Amino acid sequence: MQQEKNIKIDIRHVNIFARDVKILKDLNFEVNSNQILGIIGPAGSGKTTFLRSLNRMNELETGWRIDGQILLDGKDIYDSELDVNSLRKRVGIVFALPVALPMSIYENIVYGLRLSGVSDKKRLDEIVEKSLSAAFLWDEVKDRLSLSGLRLSGGQQQRLCLARVLAMEPDVILLDEPCSGLDPISTTWIEDALTELKKKYTIILVTNNTMQAARVADMTAFFLMGELIEIGLTKQIFTAPVKKETSDYITGRFG
Amino acid sequence: MKLLGEKGVERLLSVVAFSAISALGLIAVFIFIEGLPFLFKYGIKDFLLSSDWRPDAGKFGIYPMIAASFWVMLGAMLIGAPLGIAGAIFLAEFVPKTVMNIIKPAIELLAAIPSVIYGFIGVVVLAPVIRDLFGGPGLSLLAGAIILGIMIMPTVISISIDSLLAVPVSFREGSLALGATKWQTVHMLTTKAAKSGIVASIILGMGRAIGETMAVIMVTGNSVMIPHSPLESVRTLTANIALEMSYAIGMHREALFATGVVLFIVIIILNSIASVAIRKKVIVK
Known part of the structure; x- marks a missing residue:
């Protein structure tokens, strides 16, 4: 695999606390552009917390604190000058549970654009088609865009959520176990979409399904109890892990 | 047992x-x-549309009272609904849960204050202020609208908060994750999702305003007149029944019961609309 050294996100000495409990301990690594970084690890190892700290969704909870730096294109995202809402437009997130907003499929997709003040109908139409196609959903819904997003199946709603993020044309897409509630076919749809999308975006995929990381990720990071145990090329992590914990987890000896 | x-x-x-x-x-x-x-x-038409109410002459037209009830209710809505909804949005979306859990019961307590107390404050405090500021007798349609506007606020706030809080957190998170500010989320998502509950709160408030009697008798002046300005003295349907029932006999007494029928039908309609609206809390188009 061709390796492009183009650092998108630089995580430096990041510690995250929730109510004075240290959830993540001294994280130090880089995420390259146009790659999929898979994050694996047992439940409770801080994967989701880490992901949500990348677009500051953690701030919605109380008693939460971070120290260290997270640089996006060289700029600290926790800088007090930085506008958190525009950060979230650049760093989109797809949650574990598919949640369409209570409005039509069309309005779901253009919701973020309307926030940014885009109102040109033609442009919105174009973006709706483009985003839904990129999320492999267009063919299923193109004739019923005015239907409520809540009427779609779980798998369709999750692709709708992905399309909603894509419509914003973010730099980075975060996915928090996007397939945990989906059937195998929907999972395949999402995975295919991701493989296609990394050409344009930087993707971080948290997954409980180790095999999913093996299938789609370029790089894989293994988290355990709030620590980054190992990060490397997916192939290396799955065939020749350096740390014993990693090989134990991958071969299913614990977790 | x-x-x-x-x-x-x-x-x-x-x-x-x-x-x-x-x-x-x-x-x-x-x-x-x-x-x-x-x-x-x-004759239903004469009863509802004639403005001649002279029980001693056998004339029973309740149009002035219908107009008074309507305008007092409308005024109360214009005052109480925006304040109530804004208050509900503030409490449900912008203050910490702990603060809301103190303020919301306090607001609901407002509903427990006897209406005669509201009337009393209206007479002693509000009416003189209106008289001094705008002229007129003070005891007026405006005074009734303001007092009722305050009296319906607990209903509006309490039900609106419940329906705002019934909107799943995941919707809000989804919106914020797309870069919406808190206010954009409220305005584009939460209030829309809670719309039916908010509408229901307003309709229940309308029912309350139409049905309220004691406070209204005390502050509106009770002249049987079609109002031409908010500063005039008016008499509502409820006030008319309460004021005249004690000495009414014969046709007069029957006319007051017929007024009750009119009120009863209006309130049943309003409450039915509200309970239908409350049942579908989150709108799924």
């Missing part, structure tokens, strides 16, 4: 529950029996 047994308790409870419903039924039947014959005797 042992004496009655499972079946017995069940039967006893159903009798209790049924008696509450039958009370409503009996009230309805009673009012209609007393009021309906008059409506047909006198």
Whole structure:
């Protein structure tokens, strides 16, 4: 695999606390552009917390604190000058549970654009088609865009959520176990979409399904109890892990 | 309990529950029996649309009272609904849960204050202020609208908060994750999702405003007149019944019951609309 050294996100000495409990301990690594970084690890190892700290969704909870730096294109995202809402437009997130907003499929997709003040109908139409196609959903819904997003199946709603993020044309897409509630076919749809999308975006995929990381990720990071145990090329992590914990987890000896 | 047994308790409870419903039924039947014959005797059109209310001359036109009730209610809505909804949005979306849990019960307590107290404050505080600021007698349509606007706020706030809080957190998170500010989320998502509950709160408030009697009698002045300005003295449907029932006999008495029929129908309609709206809390298009 061709390796492009183009650092998108630089995580430096990041510690995250929730109510004075240290959830993540001294994280130090880089995420390259146009790659999929898979994050694996047992439940409770801080994967989701880490992901949500990348677009500051953690701030919605109380008693939460971070120290260290997270640089996006060289700029600290926790800088007090930085506008958190525009950060979230650049760093989109797809949650574990598919949640369409209570409005039509069309309005779901253009919701973020309307926030940014885009109102040109033609442009919105174009973006709706483009985003839904990129999320492999267009063919299923193109004739019923005015239907409520809540009427779609779980798998369709999750692709709708992905399309909603894509419509914003973010730099980075975060996915928090996007397939945990989906059937195998929907999972395949999402995975295919991701493989296609990394050409344009930087993707971080948290997954409980180790095999999913093996299938789609370029790089894989293994988290355990709030620590980054190992990060490397997916192939290396799955065939020749350096740390014993990693090989134990991958071969299913614990977790 | 042992004496009655499972079946017995069940039967006893159903009798209790049924008696509450039958009370409503009996009230309805009673009012209609007393009021309906008059409506047909006198003529529904004359009764509702004539503005000549002179019971001693056999003239029973309640149009001035209908107009007064309507305008007082509308004024109360214009004052109470925006304030109530804004308050509900503030409490549900912008203050910490702990603060809301203190303020919301306090607001609900406002509903427990006897209406005569509201009327009293209206007479002593509000009416003189209106008289000094705008002229007129002070005891007026405006005073009624303001007092009722305050009285319906607990209803509007409490039900609106409940329906805002019923909007799933995941919707808000989804919106914020797309870069929406808190206010954009409220304005584009939460209030839309809670719309039916908010509408219901307003309609229930309208019902309350139409039905309120004591406070209204005390602050509106009670002249039987079609209002031409908010500063005029008016008499609502409820006030008319309460003021005249004690000495009314014959046709006069029947006319007051017929007024009750009109009120009853209006309030049943408003409450039915509200309960239908409340049932579908989150709108799924």
